[in-house]
Amino acid sequence: MRRHLVVTGASGGIGSALARALRAAHPDARMSLLDVSPAPSRALAERLGGEALALGCDLSSTDEAAAALGRARDAFGPVTGLVNCAGVMEVVAFERLPWERAEALLLLDLVSPLRLMHEAVPDMLAEGGGFVVNVASMAGKVTLPGCAFYGAAKAGLAMASEIARRELRSRGVRVVTVYPGAVASPLEARAKAQYGGGWLTKVIPTGDPDALAARVVDAIRRDAPRVVYPAAYAVGWLAAAGPLALRFGPRPR
Ligand SMILES: NC(=O)c1ccc[n+]([C@@H]2O[C@H](COP(=O)([O-])OP(=O)(O)OC[C@H]3O[C@@H](n4cnc5c(N)ncnc54)[C@H](OP(=O)(O)O)[C@@H]3O)[C@@H](O)[C@H]2O)c1
Numbered sequence: 001m002r003r004h005l006v007v008t009g010a011s012g013g014i015g016s017a018l019a020r021a022l023r024a025a026h027p028d029a030r031m032s033l034l035d036v037s038p039a040p041s042r043a044l045a046e047r048l049g050g051e052a053l054a055l056g057c058d059l060s061s062t063d064e065a066a067a068a069l070g071r072a073r074d075a076f077g078p079v080t081g082l083v084n085c086a087g088v089m090e091v092v093a094f095e096r097l098p099w100e101r102a103e104a105l106l107l108l109d110l111v112s113p114l115r116l117m118h119e120a121v122p123d124m125l126a127e128g129g130g131f132v133v134n135v136a137s138m139a140g141k142v143t144l145p146g147c148a149f150y151g152a153a154k155a156g157l158a159m160a161s162e163i164a165r166r167e168l169r170s171r172g173v174r175v176v177t178v179y180p181g182a183v184a185s186p187l188e189a190r191a192k193a194q195y196g197g198g199w200l201t202k203v204i205p206t207g208d209p210d211a212l213a214a215r216v217v218d219a220i221r222r223d224a225p226r227v228v229y230p231a232a233y234a235v236g237w238l239a240a241a242g243p244l245a246l247r248f249g250p251r252p253r
Pocket residue numbers: 008009010011012013014015034035036037038040057058059060084085086087088089108135136137138139179180181182183184185186187188
């Protein structure tokens with residue numbers, strides 16, 4: 001089977017690290033990189049070497065998402081690996097996020113990843129196997145003030161991802177759900193600024209994108225169900241974490 005790996009958000013902090021780690025693990029794979037502005041991913045595609053293609057598309061349109069996957073397929077054949085990493089985070093009080101931005105966030109962070117998975121999984125089943133990585137967030141696990149829409153999108157993506165894993169595993173498709181806490185990136189820097197840079201945002205553990213990417217590639221190899229990184233965020237699985245975050249978590253400005 002000739003691998004064709006599709007990575008969304010490949011120009012971002014975590015997405016570019018994932019693309020590099022996947023290239024190192026699969027030197028012969030064909031790689032399609034999907035971002036809203038393709039210039040940085042075009043440069044990344046060149047650095048990755050081998051067969052790699054950058055495709056510009058606005059993933060807050062599910063039709064554009066499906067069309068971009070079609071273009072990737074036309075170039076490189078059936079999709080055998082999908083990484084849903086593109087996303088935006090908004091830290092703002094519920095009623096103050098303009099509806100257009102809230103809706104675009106839900107489409108980008110939740111609906112398009114599901115659409116891409118829906119398009120790509122039949123390819124994987126026909127090819128005899130494959131993998132899907134869904135980059136969710138600990139913000140979908142813990143009730144963080146200011147993250148109503150982002151948390152809803154990431155909780156929804158994580159739930160769909162965990163269920164899809166159960167359904168697809170026996171048919172050779174590995175689904176890995178990723179729950180990052182804070183990981184250094186432009187998105188993370190902006191979120192901390194939106195929280196006003198208080199003491200909590202300065203002391204919380206902040207991970208490295210390459211270390212996260214290494215864990216994800218290892219999880220695909222081992223068929224592990226999920227990655228929580230940095231490890232300290234596993235505390236988010238405790239029942240008390242949600243109420244504590246609501247009571248003591250940072251407030252959006
Ligand atoms: N960093 C963290 O602390 C953290 C924590 C939890 C979860 N996550 C999740 O990890 C993923 C990657 O985040 P990151 O930290 O690497 O952020 P980032 O550096 O800001 O990267 C975001 C990526 O998403 C792409 N993107 C944004 N809007 C898009 C659109 N409308 N259509 C297509 N692509 C779009 C960006 O493309 P352009 O560069 O072309 O705009 C960029 O490649 C996100 O899903 C995020 O929610 C991050």
